[in-house]
Amino acid sequence: MVEWTDFERETIQKLFENMNYEEVGPAALSRCLVVYPWTQRYFGNFGNLYNAVAITTNPLIAKHGITILHGLDRAVKNMDNIKATYAELSVLHSEKLHVDPDNFRLLSDCLTIVLAARLGRAFTGDVQAAFQKFLAVVVSSLGKQYH
Amino acid sequence: MLSVYPQTKTYFDHWQDQTPNSPHAKKHGITVMSAVGEAVSKIDDLKGGLLTLSELHAFTLRVDPANFKIVSHCILVVMAIMFPNDFTPQVHVAMDKFLASVALALAEKYR
Numbered sequence: 001m002v003e004w005t006d007f008e009r010e011t012i013q014k015l016f017e018n019m020n021y022e023e024v025g026p027a028a029l030s031r032c033l034v035v036y037p038w039t040q041r042y043f044g045n046f047g048n049l050y051n052a053v054a055i056t057t058n059p060l061i062a063k064h065g066i067t068i069l070h071g072l073d074r075a076v077k078n079m080d081n082i083k084a085t086y087a088e089l090s091v092l093h094s095e096k097l098h099v100d101p102d103n104f105r106l107l108s109d110c111l112t113i114v115l116a117a118r119l120g121r122a123f124t125g126d127v128q129a130a131f132q133k134f135l136a137v138v139v140s141s142l143g144k145q146y147h
Numbered sequence: 148m149l150s151v152y153p154q155t156k157t158y159f160d161h162w163q164d165q166t167p168n169s170p171h172a173k174k175h176g177i178t179v180m181s182a183v184g185e186a187v188s189k190i191d192d193l194k195g196g197l198l199t200l201s202e203l204h205a206f207t208l209r210v211d212p213a214n215f216k217i218v219s220h221c222i223l224v225v226m227a228i229m230f231p232n233d234f235t236p237q238v239h240v241a242m243d244k245f246l247a248s249v250a251l252a253l254a255e256k257y258r
Contacts, residue, residue, distance in 0.1 A: 055236075113223055116225075125150030
């Protein structure tokens with residue numbers, strides 16, 4: 001069981017309450033595809049991914065970015081049992097989508113950077129620590145059902 | 148880095164104040180970042196240009212090279228904070244690639 005401090009709980013709730021899903025989701029996913037091009041392997045039928053401009057303006061990628069970001073909502077609401085919350089999604093990512101779990105970490109890093117750019121100085125070391133801890137728990141839970 | 152990855156504080160036991168905003172931490176941050184800046188001018192031969200620094204990290208400081216990834220990530224986050232509009236995905240990938248090359252050159256003398 002993961003222990004959360006009051007600061008961490010409040011920080012995560014606040015970050016997601018103020019989250020602009022329509023901007024952050026697409027920005028994080030498209031950034032991941034540009035910075036770590038091998039992640040494009042999972043998006044074969046998403047259309048034009050030939051260069052950074054194509055990726056960042058691709059509507060299918062944008063829509064999927066929003067979907068993924070909303071996927072975190074469940075964890076935000078169930079911070080005390082993220083592992084169980086994501087058991088089904090973990091199976092989906094391993095059995096059906098065949099995603100290398102290391103990619104979850106790559107996307108997390110991009111999400112952190114996108115949020116940092118949006119929040120500026122408000123994204124302090126402590127806020128970043130809470131956010132990265134949250135994402136690490138999500139990433140670990142998503143990787144749990146792989147075998 | 149010291150906040151988000153507290154295990155990195157173990158390398159700074161010799162500082163009285165290991166908090167992220169201490170004068171020691173700030174001064175050292177400038178030292179590290181200046182060295183990264185200098186590496187830019189040696190971009191075509193990082194291995195040669197960073198030889199002495201690599202020896203320092205390998206034999207004297209003995210920093211686990213896994214930490215190079217950690218500090219690189221934190222540098223990228225700060226860049227995003229300081230340059231929200233300029234730190235586009237294209238700039239991000241270039242910086243990430245450069246920092247990874249620096250890390251590789253720094254790890255050269257380890258074994």
